[in-house]
Amino acid sequence: MKWILPFWLAILLSPGCRKSTTSIPSRTSVPIKYASGFEIEYLSDGRKKVTDGEGHELILVPREREVAGYDYIKVPVERVVCLSSTSVSCLRALGVLGSVVGVHLRKDRWYIDEIKKGMEEGKIEVVGKGMEEPNYEKILALKPDVVFTYTGLPTAVRAFRKFEEMGVPVAVDNGWLESHPLGRLEWIKFLAAFYDKEDEATEFFEKVENKVKEIHQKVASIEQEPVVLWGSIWKGKCYVPAGGSYAARMISIAGGNYIFRDLEGAGNANVTLEEFYLRGMEADVFIYSFYPPYVSSTIKGLVEANPILADIEPVKEGKVYCFQPWYYQSVDRTDEIIQDLAAIFHPHLFPNHKLRYFMKLHRG
Amino acid sequence: MDEAVEMTSASALLERRWARYPLVLGTFGVGAFVFLVLNVSLGSVQIPLPDTCRIVLGGEGSTWVFRSVIWKIRLPRALAGLLCGSSLAVGGLLLQVFFRNPIVGPYILGISSGATLTVALIMLGGFALGFASVHPFFLSLAALVGAMGVMFIVIAVAAKVRDMITLLVIGLMMGYIASALSNFLIAFAEKERVHKFVLWTLGSFSGFRWDEVKILAIAASLLLPASFLISKPLNAFLLGEEYAKSMGVNVKLFRLLVIFISSALASVVTAFAGPVAFVGLAVPHMARLCLGTSDNRILIPGTILLGATIASFCDLLARTLFSPVELPISATTSLFGAPVVIILLLKRRAAI
Numbered sequence: 001m002k003w004i005l006p007f008w009l010a011i012l013l014s015p016g017c018r019k020s021t022t023s024i025p026s027r028t029s030v031p032i033k034y035a036s037g038f039e040i041e042y043l044s045d046g047r048k049k050v051t052d053g054e055g056h057e058l059i060l061v062p063r064e065r066e067v068a069g070y071d072y073i074k075v076p077v078e079r080v081v082c083l084s085s086t087s088v089s090c091l092r093a094l095g096v097l098g099s100v101v102g103v104h105l106r107k108d109r110w111y112i113d114e115i116k117k118g119m120e121e122g123k124i125e126v127v128g129k130g131m132e133e134p135n136y137e138k139i140l141a142l143k144p145d146v147v148f149t150y151t152g153l154p155t156a157v158r159a160f161r162k163f164e165e166m167g168v169p170v171a172v173d174n175g176w177l178e179s180h181p182l183g184r185l186e187w188i189k190f191l192a193a194f195y196d197k198e199d200e201a202t203e204f205f206e207k208v209e210n211k212v213k214e215i216h217q218k219v220a221s222i223e224q225e226p227v228v229l230w231g232s233i234w235k236g237k238c239y240v241p242a243g244g245s246y247a248a249r250m251i252s253i254a255g256g257n258y259i260f261r262d263l264e265g266a267g268n269a270n271v272t273l274e275e276f277y278l279r280g281m282e283a284d285v286f287i288y289s290f291y292p293p294y295v296s297s298t299i300k301g302l303v304e305a306n307p308i309l310a311d312i313e314p315v316k317e318g319k320v321y322c323f324q325p326w327y328y329q330s331v332d333r334t335d336e337i338i339q340d341l342a343a344i345f346h347p348h349l350f351p352n353h354k355l356r357y358f359m360k361l362h363r364g
Numbered sequence: 365m366d367e368a369v370e371m372t373s374a375s376a377l378l379e380r381r382w383a384r385y386p387l388v389l390g391t392f393g394v395g396a397f398v399f400l401v402l403n404v405s406l407g408s409v410q411i412p413l414p415d416t417c418r419i420v421l422g423g424e425g426s427t428w429v430f431r432s433v434i435w436k437i438r439l440p441r442a443l444a445g446l447l448c449g450s451s452l453a454v455g456g457l458l459l460q461v462f463f464r465n466p467i468v469g470p471y472i473l474g475i476s477s478g479a480t481l482t483v484a485l486i487m488l489g490g491f492a493l494g495f496a497s498v499h500p501f502f503l504s505l506a507a508l509v510g511a512m513g514v515m516f517i518v519i520a521v522a523a524k525v526r527d528m529i530t531l532l533v534i535g536l537m538m539g540y541i542a543s544a545l546s547n548f549l550i551a552f553a554e555k556e557r558v559h560k561f562v563l564w565t566l567g568s569f570s571g572f573r574w575d576e577v578k579i580l581a582i583a584a585s586l587l588l589p590a591s592f593l594i595s596k597p598l599n600a601f602l603l604g605e606e607y608a609k610s611m612g613v614n615v616k617l618f619r620l621l622v623i624f625i626s627s628a629l630a631s632v633v634t635a636f637a638g639p640v641a642f643v644g645l646a647v648p649h650m651a652r653l654c655l656g657t658s659d660n661r662i663l664i665p666g667t668i669l670l671g672a673t674i675a676s677f678c679d680l681l682a683r684t685l686f687s688p689v690e691l692p693i694s695a696t697t698s699l700f701g702a703p704v705v706i707i708l709l710l711k712r713r714a715a716i
Binding site: 230 | 397407408409429432433436437441496499500530551554555556557560564568569570571572573622687688690
């Protein structure tokens with residue numbers, strides 16, 4: 001029982017201990033079904049241990065409590081810097097965009113109104129430029145309670161190290177690496193832990209999950225699944241999602257038959273032009289994984305840039321779609337994205353459906 | 365050793381060498397042909413060999429898809445690989461001899477940086493206003509303009525400066541300026557555009573079209589024979605500019621000619637394939653070792669054939685090693701080329 005003594009002392013000596021013992025609801029766990037990159041553990045007196053996307057353990061301590069002896073993050077967080085659009089869209093669902101003080105993209109690149117407005121009012125600063133290293137000085141000056149970032153790209157890893165060195169609290173949201181679309185969304189629970197909003201997150205998540213299941217059931221009875229080509233092509237280089245990627249999973253949930261599902265791995269893969277061409281030949285639908293202006297918004301323009309595409313079936317049939325620019329800022333709308341896909345694959349099941357996250361390319 | 369014996373052994377050696385040249389050149393030629401055939405018949409899509417033969421000879425395959433895979437994808441790419449390899453290798457050889465420097469490649473005078481800069485201007489700098497997406501042919505034209513632009517500046521400078529080291533340093537500086545400007549543009553560009561731009565700078569033979577192959581073939585059929593025609597005065601250069609002058613070579617004119625031919629070769633390749641690393645630097649060394657001579661009358665045809673062979677071989681590796689995943693061409697050329705150059709340089713030191 002020796003170990004318990006310093007523990008008691010710490011609690012007795014901490015000034016906030018008396019008033020908070022009753023106010024913090026004791027929680028034991030949060031269900032995590034799809035995501036594999038994070039963990040949340042509930043410790044005594046309202047403290048939490050969150051394991052982030054890099055395997056780092058962060059201790060979250062209620063704001064009114066002062067603890068000495070180790071680094072921790074005060075929650076609920078009030079000033080947050082977000083370096084990935086997927087995190088921002090999850091924060092939208094939690095209704096906590098008011099806590100955002102810094103983001104990584106310019107104003108004209110945002111499709112989330114609160115962020116645009118925050119920038120106009122001077123409440124949100126631009127602290128970076130897309131995937132490049134952020135502006136460390138600005139971030140330091142903003143004194144954030146936590147920086148939500150991601151790793152996996154060399155610049156992001158460098159930024160992460162720099163934050164650690166500067167003593168800026170940083171939490172890695174690697175939702176983008178999850179191989180299930182709902183796994184990507186489930187990181188909302190990770191973010192919610194920083195706001196004490198786990199209940200809201202779980203409720204929101206279950207709502208979306210049920211919606212996705214509903215859509216899947218609707219298309220599951222259909223025998224004839226359309227063959228789906230998904231990817232991008234530029235100067236003879238073709239990029240497609242691998243068979244274990246979230247995009248491949250999303251296609252199958254929406255009742256499509258992904259043409260490169262045998263490709264091993266989880267991220268994106270570069271396939272040869274002839275493979276793309278040969279398989280594309282048999283496809284019914286082609287989803288171009290970019291958004292205008294980085295892809296032509298007409299089939300004519302697409303074929304002009306890549307004449308080889310003229311032969312493939314979806315191009316001939318005019319069944320080519322691309323993302324809307326806000327696609328990557330819509331993780332919280334995963335159900336609607338999947339519904340869009342299901343409507344593309346099975347239009348007769350979704351009469352009068354208006355696409356929201358994809359757009360059909362005109363013939364031109 | 366007795367002087368007479370040395371003389372006879374030297375001439376015997378020379379004779380043996382002359383007997384060796386057709387054999388080595390023949391091997392290179394066969395190599396290029398073999399890899400051409402392999403590049404057309406192998407790929408991630410399995411096409412039976414009889415089908416491939418029938419299709420290449422103008423017949424019908426068992427399905428029209430095979431026919432279009434071979435005619436629209438593999439053949440233009442395979443031919444482009446041959447032509448690009450030859451052009452870059454000869455471009456590299458000319459400059460190596462001209463500067464009497466073994467670590468010089470066809471891009472040393474800033475050709476690729478010039479091309480990269482104009483491509484960056486189009487792709488990143490928003491100079492394509494009014495275009496929804498940049499047409500690939502427009503991009504190639506821009507690259508050609510950039511490469512040739514740098515070439516003409518270097519030629520203008522070459523007419524003024526006396527010694528060639530100055531010229532080399534000026535070429536290098538031109539390259540630095542152009543890459544610095546490209547990096548400026550990258551700093552202000554959006555990540556989607558940067559991604560495509562980076563893909564361009566990696567170089568690729570993929571997606572070559574017949575009209576591009578035709579332009580490449582026309583340029584190569586003019587410039588490669590031209591490089592052979594200047595092999596004799598180039599030999600005089602091996603012993604220095606002064607020596608060449610005393611042999612009656614118009615050094616000033618000749619300088620411009622060498623820079624023009626090598627840079628034009630590199631420019632055309634870069635315009636369509638992007639900067640392909642290492643072929644231009646490594647192949648001349650390989651040819652020199654295999655042939656055992658510095659005589660450019662032998663070396664130039666050797667480099668043409670070996671360049672075609674090596675580029676085809678590297679493209680074959682890039683396409684088939686991890687099929688259907690494709691590797692960037694500059695990665696395979698460098699991975700294969702760099703060890704060869706190291707071995708050659710070590711061997712050369714031992715020989716000296």
